[in-house]
Amino acid sequence: MTRRRFLKSWLTTALACLGLGLRRKPFPERMVIARPSTPTALGKKLLGTVPFQGEGDHPLDSLIGSGLGRRRAVDLARLTPSDPTTPNEAFFVRTGSPDRLPSTENWKIETRGLVSSAVDIDLEKEVLPLAVPMGVHLIECAGNDRGGHFGLMSAAEWTGVPVSTVLERLDILPRATAVLVSGYDEHATGDPGSTPGASWIFTFEQLRAAGAFFATAMNGQPLAREHGHPVRLVVPGWYGCCCIKWVNRIELVDDRAPATEHMKEFAGRTFQDAYGRLDLLLPKRDESFGPRLAKDYRPSTVDSAALPVRVEKWITDDRLTYRVVGILWGGASTTDALVIRFRPDAEYAPVESCHQETVRTWTLWTHAWRPETPGRYRIQVRIDDPAISTRRLDVGYYERRVDIEEV
Numbered sequence: 205m206t207r208r209r210f211l212k213s214w215l216t217t218a219l220a221c222l223g224l225g226l227r228r229k230p231f232p233e234r235m236v237i238a239r240p241s242t243p244t245a246l247g248k249k250l251l252g253t254v255p256f257q258g259e260g261d262h263p264l265d266s267l268i269g270s271g272l273g274r275r276r277a278v279d280l281a282r283l284t285p286s287d288p289t290t291p292n293e294a295f296f297v298r299t300g301s302p303d304r305l306p307s308t309e310n311w312k313i314e315t316r317g318l319v320s321s322a323v324d325i326d327l328e329k330e331v332l333p334l335a336v337p338m339g340v341h342l343i344e345c346a347g348n349d350r351g352g353h354f355g356l357m358s359a360a361e362w363t364g365v366p367v368s369t370v371l372e373r374l375d376i377l378p379r380a381t382a383v384l385v386s387g388y389d390e391h392a393t394g395d396p397g398s399t400p401g402a403s404w405i406f407t408f409e410q411l412r413a414a415g416a417f418f419a420t421a422m423n424g425q426p427l428a429r430e431h432g433h434p435v436r437l438v439v440p441g442w443y444g445c446c447c448i449k450w451v452n453r454i455e456l457v458d459d460r461a462p463a464t465e466h467m468k469e470f471a472g473r474t475f476q477d478a479y480g481r482l483d484l485l486l487p488k489r490d491e492s493f494g495p496r497l498a499k500d501y502r503p504s505t506v507d508s509a510a511l512p513v514r515v516e517k518w519i520t521d522d523r524l525t526y527r528v529v530g531i532l533w534g535g536a537s538t539t540d541a542l543v544i545r546f547r548p549d550a551e552y553a554p555v556e557s558c559h560q561e562t563v564r565t566w567t568l569w570t571h572a573w574r575p576e577t578p579g580r581y582r583i584q585v586r587i588d589d590p591a592i593s594t595r596r597l598d599v600g601y602y603e604r605r606v607d608i609e610e611v
């Protein structure tokens with residue numbers, strides 16, 4: 205290892221510890237009884253699950269806060285392999301529906317900028333009739349963190365219209381290179397942690413490659429208000445901050461378009477500069493950063509990532525066994541090369557059962573574990589394949605800790 209690389213990895217570890225330490229809150233966490241994820245065999249009994257430590261007591265599965273700050277984090281501990289999607293009433297919420305949102309009847313999407321004529325698209329007449337099934341896609345908030353038990357992540361089966369289909373109907377000037385998509389965002393109550401107004405600029409090629417679409421329904425039902433009714437953008441494989449809700453404006457722009465406030469807010473969490481990785485672990489910065497021009501933003505894609513979602517405690521023929529159940533999601537291609545360890549000085553071992561068939565939604569994996577002694581353990585997972593980018597896993601972002609009382 206060169207001196208520079210050594211320093212860099214040392215710094216990353218130090219900051220990782222700092223980040224975890226800063227977020228730790230002194231709340232005791234209760235033992236929850238989980239549904240067994242496999243049928244209970246004779247002589248084998250699920251005793252419960254071991255709570256994760258150092259994550260605070262953020263309530264799960266309920267809407268908290270108001271206005272722009274309204275949130276709902278999902279309890280991922282309840283996932284079973286038969287849940288490729290999240291029911292609508294449980295889907296995570298990052299921003300509540302704006303209380304100034306006007307009636308969504310006769311909804312129009314304004315088209316402006318580099319078009320030969322500025323037209324208003326009538327959603328009901330011109331978009332809804334073109335809606336088709338778009339498949340299952342997972343959305344993860346770029347700010348999905350330990351404090352919310354990583355519950356700002358959900359998957360749904362979407363219905364919608366490809367963005368390219370809508371763009372084809374416009375008379376776009378040859379100079380245009382990208383599209384700014386923005387949504388209605390007027391809240392009476394702001395959020396100290398966020399700037400109101402959501403808009404993101406995508407090149408035509410980014411939208412095409414991702415298969416971006418305007419969603420009008422999820423899991424077979426019209427979009428709920430808080431998920432962007434009557435129309436939202438979904439950019440498969442990109443962070444949730446790009447999936448603009450209550451879309452009411454499209455603007456055709458060229459290479460000179462500045463990054464939007466929303467893009468600047470999310471620059472660190474979407475790896476837009478050299479500090480991206482480290483910024484994830486530091487308290488929120490005040491100043492916006494990231495490139496000045498939208499064209500210099502990298503695609504805000506979600507790398508392959510994995511997260512333990514529960515640690516089950518079993519008794520099998522008078523012996524205690526633990527079983528880690530986790531999810532694997534994101535990335536450009538599937539992988540089964542997941543490895544796990546329980547102490548930072550231990551060797552990684554292949555995860556016992558992991559088979560990823562799609563990157564569009566999560567895959568559940570499991571790993572039996574017999575800790576030798578009681579104590580605090582740090583569950584770390586990694587993908588053992590240098591060809592796969594894992595920027596968040598690399599900095600220990602999804603690490604979880606448990607206290608084992610009995611072995």
Ligand SMILES: Nc1nc2c(c(=O)[nH]1)N[C@H]1C(S)=C(S)[C@@H](COP(=O)(O)O)O[C@H]1N2
Pocket residue numbers: 295296297298299343344345346386387388389401402430431432443444445446447448449450
């Ligand atoms: N108009 C608008 N769209 C928005 C946002 C917003 O604040 N306003 N938040 C974004 C963020 S940060 C995320 S993670 C997703 C969350 O979508 P959901 O609340 O339906 O889960 O919406 C995105 N779309």
Ligand SMILES: [Mo]
Pocket residue numbers: 298344345346347444445
């Ligand atoms: Mo987000």
